[in-house]
Amino acid sequence: MEAASLPAALELAAGGGAGLSPEKRAVLGASLLLLQRDYRFERVWFWGCIQGVRGSYYIAEGLGPDRAAPRSRLYSLNCVEWSLLPPVTEEMVAQAEQLKGRFQGDPSFEYEHIEINAEDAERLFEDGKEPTIKEEARLVATIEQIDRAVGIIPRGAFVKTPLGSVHENRNFEGLSLTEAKKLSSYFHFTKPFNLKNKTLLEKADLDPSTDFLDSLEHDIPQGSWTVQLEKGDTVVVLRSLLWLGLTFYHVPVTKQYGYIYFGTGEKNFDLPFML
Amino acid sequence: MYQSDAARLDPYQTQEPQSAYQTYAVGRDPYQAYERAHGPYQSREPGYGLHQPGHSPYDDQIPDPKSRMLAIQNAKAYLLKSSTTSGLNLYDHLANMLTKILDEQPTNAVDIIENISKDVKWAQFQKKMDTLRDEHEILPTFEAAEKRKALFLKANGGGDEELEEEIGETPLPNVMETAFYFEQAGIGLSKDESYHIFLALKKLISVQPIQTCRFWGKILGLEMNYIIAEVQYHEGEEEEETEDEEVIEEGGKKRGEVEDKDEEKEKEDEPPKSTYKPPPVIPKEENGTGANKYVYFVCNEPGKPWVKLPPVMPAQIVCARKIKKFFTGRLDAPVVSFPPFPGNEANYLRAQIARISAGTHISPIGFYQFAEEEGDEEEEGGAGRDTYEENPDFQPLSVVEMVDSLTTWVHHVQNILKQGRCVWLNPFQKSEEEEEDEEEEKAEEPDELQQEIGPPLLTPLSEDEGIQNIPAWTAQPSTNLIPQYAVAILQSNRWPGAYAFASGKKFDNIYFGWGHKYSPENHTPALPPPVQAEYPSGPEITETRDPTLEEELAFKAAKEEALAAAEEDDDEEDVEDDEEEDDD
Numbered sequence: 001m002e003a004a005s006l007p008a009a010l011e012l013a014a015g016g017g018a019g020l021s022p023e024k025r026a027v028l029g030a031s032l033l034l035l036q037r038d039y040r041f042e043r044v045w046f047w048g049c050i051q052g053v054r055g056s057y058y059i060a061e062g063l064g065p066d067r068a069a070p071r072s073r074l075y076s077l078n079c080v081e082w083s084l085l086p087p088v089t090e091e092m093v094a095q096a097e098q099l100k101g102r103f104q105g106d107p108s109f110e111y112e113h114i115e116i117n118a119e120d121a122e123r124l125f126e127d128g129k130e131p132t133i134k135e136e137a138r139l140v141a142t143i144e145q146i147d148r149a150v151g152i153i154p155r156g157a158f159v160k161t162p163l164g165s166v167h168e169n170r171n172f173e174g175l176s177l178t179e180a181k182k183l184s185s186y187f188h189f190t191k192p193f194n195l196k197n198k199t200l201l202e203k204a205d206l207d208p209s210t211d212f213l214d215s216l217e218h219d220i221p222q223g224s225w226t227v228q229l230e231k232g233d234t235v236v237v238l239r240s241l242l243w244l245g246l247t248f249y250h251v252p253v254t255k256q257y258g259y260i261y262f263g264t265g266e267k268n269f270d271l272p273f274m275l
Numbered sequence: 276m277y278q279s280d281a282a283r284l285d286p287y288q289t290q291e292p293q294s295a296y297q298t299y300a301v302g303r304d305p306y307q308a309y310e311r312a313h314g315p316y317q318s319r320e321p322g323y324g325l326h327q328p329g330h331s332p333y334d335d336q337i338p339d340p341k342s343r344m345l346a347i348q349n350a351k352a353y354l355l356k357s358s359t360t361s362g363l364n365l366y367d368h369l370a371n372m373l374t375k376i377l378d379e380q381p382t383n384a385v386d387i388i389e390n391i392s393k394d395v396k397w398a399q400f401q402k403k404m405d406t407l408r409d410e411h412e413i414l415p416t417f418e419a420a421e422k423r424k425a426l427f428l429k430a431n432g433g434g435d436e437e438l439e440e441e442i443g444e445t446p447l448p449n450v451m452e453t454a455f456y457f458e459q460a461g462i463g464l465s466k467d468e469s470y471h472i473f474l475a476l477k478k479l480i481s482v483q484p485i486q487t488c489r490f491w492g493k494i495l496g497l498e499m500n501y502i503i504a505e506v507q508y509h510e511g512e513e514e515e516e517t518e519d520e521e522v523i524e525e526g527g528k529k530r531g532e533v534e535d536k537d538e539e540k541e542k543e544d545e546p547p548k549s550t551y552k553p554p555p556v557i558p559k560e561e562n563g564t565g566a567n568k569y570v571y572f573v574c575n576e577p578g579k580p581w582v583k584l585p586p587v588m589p590a591q592i593v594c595a596r597k598i599k600k601f602f603t604g605r606l607d608a609p610v611v612s613f614p615p616f617p618g619n620e621a622n623y624l625r626a627q628i629a630r631i632s633a634g635t636h637i638s639p640i641g642f643y644q645f646a647e648e649e650g651d652e653e654e655e656g657g658a659g660r661d662t663y664e665e666n667p668d669f670q671p672l673s674v675v676e677m678v679d680s681l682t683t684w685v686h687h688v689q690n691i692l693k694q695g696r697c698v699w700l701n702p703f704q705k706s707e708e709e710e711e712d713e714e715e716e717k718a719e720e721p722d723e724l725q726q727e728i729g730p731p732l733l734t735p736l737s738e739d740e741g742i743q744n745i746p747a748w749t750a751q752p753s754t755n756l757i758p759q760y761a762v763a764i765l766q767s768n769r770w771p772g773a774y775a776f777a778s779g780k781k782f783d784n785i786y787f788g789w790g791h792k793y794s795p796e797n798h799t800p801a802l803p804p805p806v807q808a809e810y811p812s813g814p815e816i817t818e819t820r821d822p823t824l825e826e827e828l829a830f831k832a833a834k835e836e837a838l839a840a841a842e843e844d845d846d847e848e849d850v851e852d853d854e855e856e857d858d859d
Contacts, residue, residue, distance in 0.1 A: 010465075011465040011466075011467070012465070014463070014464050014465040014468070015464065015465075015468070015495075015500070016495060016787060016788075017462060017463060017464060017492075017493055017772065017787020017788065018461070018462065018787065019458075019461050019462070019463065019465075020461045021458065021459050021460055021461040021753060021754070022458065022459070023459075023753075023754050023756065024461060051766075053745050053746070053749060053768065054749070078755075100795055100796075101743065101745070101795045102745055102768070102795075170381075170387060171387060171390045177414065177415075177416070223497075226495075226496075226497045226498070228498070228499065228500070229415075229419075230468075231465075231467065231468070232416065232419040232420050232422075232423050232576075232578075233414075233415050233416040233418075233419040233420075234416055234419075239495065241497075241601065244789060264771060269797045270599055270797055270798040273599055273600075273798055273800060274599050274600050274601045274791075274798075275600075275601060
């Protein structure tokens with residue numbers, strides 16, 4: 001969620017019982033602004049908090065002029081001092097996917113690879129590296145996975161310019177109440193996979209400037225999002241069941257929207273059994 | 276012929292649209308001003324021919340001012356032509372658009388000019404096409420707002436008397452105070468929602484005869500969420516849940532009737548009766564004890580009516596341990612799972628609440644103590660004490676001590692045994708009485724069950740097992756910057772979403788989550804039981820193949836031959852007899 005609207009946003013996304021203490025809220029207002037100054041970000045998003053066993057990581061993302069470009073991610077243990085995380089690579093994501101269990105809360109903790117395929121082991125041993133992965137790498141890989149899988153925005157909130165870069169849509173006035181209850185009004189804010197697979201009939205209705213992302217309608221497994229109206233039907237809250245802890249809120253007919261993650265950073269592999 | 280007035284500010288290039296506005300208002304030719312802005316263009320550039328000083332379509336036709344005025348009027352007339360499809364004309368549209376832009380003055384208007392144009396056209400249409408008056412839309416939000424407002428209205432009648440009652444001892448918990456402490460750790464709902472819950476609890480208390488009440492927590496669901504209150508009734512005012520018991524008794528009677536019919540049919544041929552006896556149903560604990568110590572009320576949203584959850588049966592707890600399902604938010608929804616859950620979502624919710632309470636409700640050591648009764652331990656046969664009372668001499672420990680070691684916290688809810696109850700019950704004691712009548716039908720004796728013993732009440736948390744290498748609880752102070760006023764916060768790792776705080780003499784537990792236990796391994800559902808073995812072949816009953824058609828026909832033919840042969844013999848005998856008779 002936008003750093004500027006953090007206090008109001010936290011109130012709206014607090015339906016799940018997770019939030020920030022007054023101390024953290026107060027310090028974030030200042031430290032996120034300083035992040036923006038130091039790293040020359042155009043926008044700073046407070047991404048959320050991953051709870052480890054011994055401590056929590058608070059994550060912020062910084063966006064540049066093209067909002068769809070890979071984002072810089074920073075973490076902090078106390079919301080005061082932030083450290084930049086290394087950019088994520090596919091290898092990191094693949095390694096992190098094999099790790100199970102909670103985060104420890106210590107960024108320099110090293111996990112030892114328990115399960116390695118034969119091929120991976122050869123590759124790793126060839127490089128002379130030992131099969132360990134640092135918690136920092138796991139952290140950034142998990143953030144990337146979560147963003148890819150469940151980072152969502154309302155339809156029309158961002159537009160793609162003819163030059164290919166993505167900006168906020170200044171004409172976005174919010175979704176209407178009926179639209180806000182449909183899953184098709186929300187998009188994954190990441191590289192689209194299914195756009196080309198749509199039927200011609202569907203493609204005819206699309207507006208290429210706003211419909212350049214995948215919508216949530218065809219997410220697998222079906223039903224992995226819960227759509228609820230909270231606070232007396234004034235806020236639409238989407239919660240992901242695949243990554244428990246991700247909450248997206250939107251106040252219909254206004255420009256307020258955002259998502260935040262409060263959780264343990266573990267994918268819910270039991271989802272098909274639980275539905 | 277075109278006056279180049281350098282003093283006049285150019286409307287197209289300037290940052291101050293007021294001058295253009297004024298120029299327009301004054302009545303100077305907008306067409307002229309607009310076109311003067313650009314220098315000579317190349318012929319291949321876009322826009323060529325549109326506004327070239329020397330190449331406009333009217334150039335060769337406008338030698339003098341009078342003709343120019345005519346040309347301008349022609350141009351204006353053209354702009355005023357109404358569209359055949361929409362009834363708008365370009366002149367008015369441009370005028371409206373520019374008015375809107377000048378009124379609102381958005382930044383970088385040129386980038387969003389098309390959208391503004393669209394918006395203006397939209398607005399036009401809505402006004403023109405609507406001959407009917409818009410009925411005020413009754414949004415569902417209004418109804419919800421009504422319900423919420425109802426919470427804030429003070430109940431009518433009573434007046435002074437009620438005030439006195441309220442100010443005295445009330446079972447209403449101070450939800451806002453608890454919310455404040457949890458908020459120090461970042462846990463909890465928004466203040467609005469907490470206040471609504473506060474008022475909803477107040478409503479609950481005014482309706483039901485409640486002695487103690489507590490906000491237990493919130494469980495999230497797919498369609499709706501649950502807000503849960505934990506209450507205890509006044510002694511003696513409890514409504515006994517006789518409905519469930521009656522149902523069980525009727526079920527027993529029906530079974531009896533069926534058995535009678537079976538006995539009547541024994542005279543006919545019957546397949547052998549199955550010797551399968553279902554395991555005995557473990558009876559639930561009495562209301563007010565064990566897992567049913569508290570009664571739980573749920574509602575989906577503050578403002579909606581509270582629904583009482585039924586007491587929990589041990590079978591439900593045992594099954595709930597094996598399944599993992601999301602709650603939908605509707606209490607009557609079926610729980611489709613394997614092993615099949617004996618009940619609907621209300622029962623599943625109640626079972627999960629019981630498990631969470633038993634696993635995560637903790638208090639600082641010394642807050643509760645056992646009621647002093649002598650000779651209890653031996654009489655109860657090691658079942659342990661199940662009642663406690665508040666310790667009037669409780670000395671709170673400092674926050675640092677509470678956070679450093681887990682021995683300073685104890686569970687004050689009884690552990691649920693594997694059986695599904697808190698106090699172990701041997702289910703075969705009763706059934707032995709029944710079996711005395713049916714001694715003949717005793718097929719197998721049930722195995723003797725080991726008495727299950729769980730950790731006694733008020734065990735410290737240090738005895739809690741962790742999961743793999745993660746401790747069962749994570750303890751933190753709420754703030755490191757101001758340790759004087761910090762609050763000790765515990766988070767459960769076994770039941771993610773369960774929190775407890777302690778500050779001085781105050782403490783509380785709460786749950787916010789989806790209602791499931793944490794397991795690092797993926798959930799593997801129970802496999803279906805193995806296929807039952809077939810009836811064993813023995814000397815009395817063996818399985819053979821059915822005869823094929825040819826065999827049957829052959830057998831039939833052989834039989835007929837034998838019959839025919841026998842008849843012939845008989846005939847011969849008869850004939851012989853006849854002959855003999857004839858002879859005689």
